[in-house]
Amino acid sequence: MSAQAVERLYQPRRYPLASGVALGYLSLIVLIPLAAVVAKGTEGGWRHFWQVAWNPEARAALELTFELAGGVVAINAVTGTALAWTLVRDDFPGKRLVNAIVDLPFALPTIVAGLTLLALYGPSGGVGVNVAYTRWGVLMALLFVTLPFVVRTVQPVLIELDRDMEDAAASLGAGRVTIFRRIVFPHLLPALLSGVALAFARAIGEFGAVILIAGNIPFKTEVASLYVFEHINSDDPTGASALAVLMLMISFALLLAIGAMRRWATRHDR
């Protein structure tokens, strides 16, 4: 074989057509529409943008959103880990079914999720609770849709975990809680944080599950997504866009954080 042929052989294969089509598709579907939002939100200049995005109602909506999302991920950190533990370390009849059910919030439409919670925990639910139009209702809706995230990131780590160290610690007299805290938990932390970040991102933007149960009372149960929706409806696209731009920036930041956490979590695999 000639020298040039050999050289050609070891060039990484380029796929210019694939890249071109991919970029074009992404631009049409994602990039250009989002650019329209940014353009509208920053229409009057940056000072005007902050005025509009930081008005009392928008600020209240963002604060509420962050509060609720924070609460939700804190709860998920505990319950998600507990569920993952149960699914990996425990055994009981119906475990495979439970494992499959955990993925239900991924597959179920959000509006249906909200309706199911409203049916059981709303005015005609029959269990003595009525969380409709309250922050608790919104919290429950967010718990529903974020349920799988922490479970699914922690589960594989638990499966891979080498039990030797735990057995050694047990034989030295360490209690179960100590073992978990000192040995297991540090291994879970990167995966846990990854799941928490995903859940947080999801909770910040959730709309369908929340709309029926929240009632959209400004300053009380109006989360960021409902604020944007309301302002589109009352013909205030600039107000809606301003907050939407903020939400976009937050989503991007979260994505970068999740990516970084993933790289940290798999640092030993590379």
Added chain:
Amino acid sequence: MRKLIIALVLVLVLPSAASAGRKDTTLNVVGYSIPTAVFPKLFTAYQATSQGRGVKFTSSFAASEVQSKAVAAGLPADVVNFSITTDMDRLVQTGQVAKAWDANPYHGIVSNSVVVFVLRNGNPKHIRTWDDLVKPGVQVVFPNPFSSGGARWDVMAAYGAMLREHKTPKQAQAYLTQLFRHNVSQDTSGRNALNTFLSGKGDVLLDYESDAKLAQSQGKPVFYLIPKATLQIETPLAAVNGSNYAAAKQFVDWLYTPAAQTIWAQNGFRSVVPGVEKKFAAQFPPRPQLFKIGYVGGWDKVNKQFFDPTTGIVAKIEQGLGVSTGG
């Protein structure tokens, strides 16, 4: 996999393609949120008539101003039914509705209603009058006046009632400030406000009589009370210019016939046709101090004075209270 998708698409597309050849008229009705339940009945009745046979209907209901702006922005519509004439005028300005839309004997108003207080069974807070609404501890529900036509009727009913009580305009405005202070929810539409109230929020809801009647007929644990002084709600309806105008106009005209007006009345709306109105008088008691929007200046004047998003009286009240006007 690809073959499956092609097959699926063909299965879904072919029947629609076949029916397109039949040239059925489909009229799209865009309305405010309250008549959602009555229009399907009107559609069925119309389709039983000779001129209505073969006409299909699609429909969309939401807050009046939201719908009006959507149609102006391109939402397809053949017939529109709004809560206030302002929302109709917007479409006259864009040329989508003829200027003479209100040229019939009923001035384009297809049904009436009144502003009522909706209360929980038992009325624990003993609310009877407008003044009771601003007593300490009373929570009032009504929608957002910058998206809902119903909210504007509610606000002007309150204002006009104060004038009826011989208060000065300034005192009446002070009352409105109090009323907004007692408001606990600002839903987009009248129907949304009703749902908020039904789920336990607030002590009293300001709503259309027709909506209150619907809630009662659905067995909800509420009743309604018509205050002595209240505003007559007149809801405009018109055909929209376009390829279906002729068929739409036929439907619009039919809605004023005694048969159609009976259906309106059976579903809680006050008929505009005197014969039908008399027949249902028992369900729709007259009120001694009933007034119309002309009493407080007419919609053109009222919209500018009260509901301009920056200079209107209501806008100023809401800004003072820290509530967004969303416009």
Added chain:
Amino acid sequence: MIVRFGSLAYLGAILIAPVALIFWRAFEHGLHPFWLAISNPNAVHALKLTLEITAVVVPLNTLFGILCAVAIVRHRLPGMGLVNALVDLPLALSPVVVGLALYLLYGRGGWFGDLPFRVLFALPSMVLATTFVSLPFVVREVVPVLREIGTQQEEAAATLGSSAFTTFRRITLPAIRWAVAYGVVLTTARSLGEFGAVSIVSGGIAGRTQTLTQYVQASYENFDQTGAYAASVLLAALAVTTLLLMTVVKRGDRST
């Protein structure tokens, strides 16, 4: 054990009990009322429309997903970091922002506001919205597999004279088929369940631009609880089918 009881009780309270209640309420008065609710023309049209949109979106995102994965993994263009972020963005972004974006772009006064055919309040905008939100799944499933299998086989095929397309068809595609299948299932589930973005751009015209998810909301808000529950059961049944397919594909992948 406390952990077992606690975690299962949590799962039951938050997830299982509410969903079970919907099924119960939908069939509470027997099969006939359920059937009536489901066969009402608006519900049928909503189901058809939802399936139509999905039937367009899934092939598009599958094709794009494979192309994009190939571009990300094999093509050494400097902008790939941005491409990666853009692809993942729909997972972290609120659907209302998506709806707003399309509303601004294709509405009156928007950059594409003057097209000769209707986009907003019609099928095209609904397809665009659903495509946006279900974009990432095929890409994200295929990328790690492509990375893992490496380029050896493809390069070997190249030395034997195979064209890019044949290599792709004969070597790459079979290697990623389970990843693609899983991605397709996820994309389908997401498309069927889309609500927020579509609500903003479609106008919600019953019988014309109302998807099954929008039908659930409209029914509930108009005191038609039976209708809302019945449509929910339908959607839940589709969700459960998706879950089953996910399990099947996961198992199929493991066995190869």
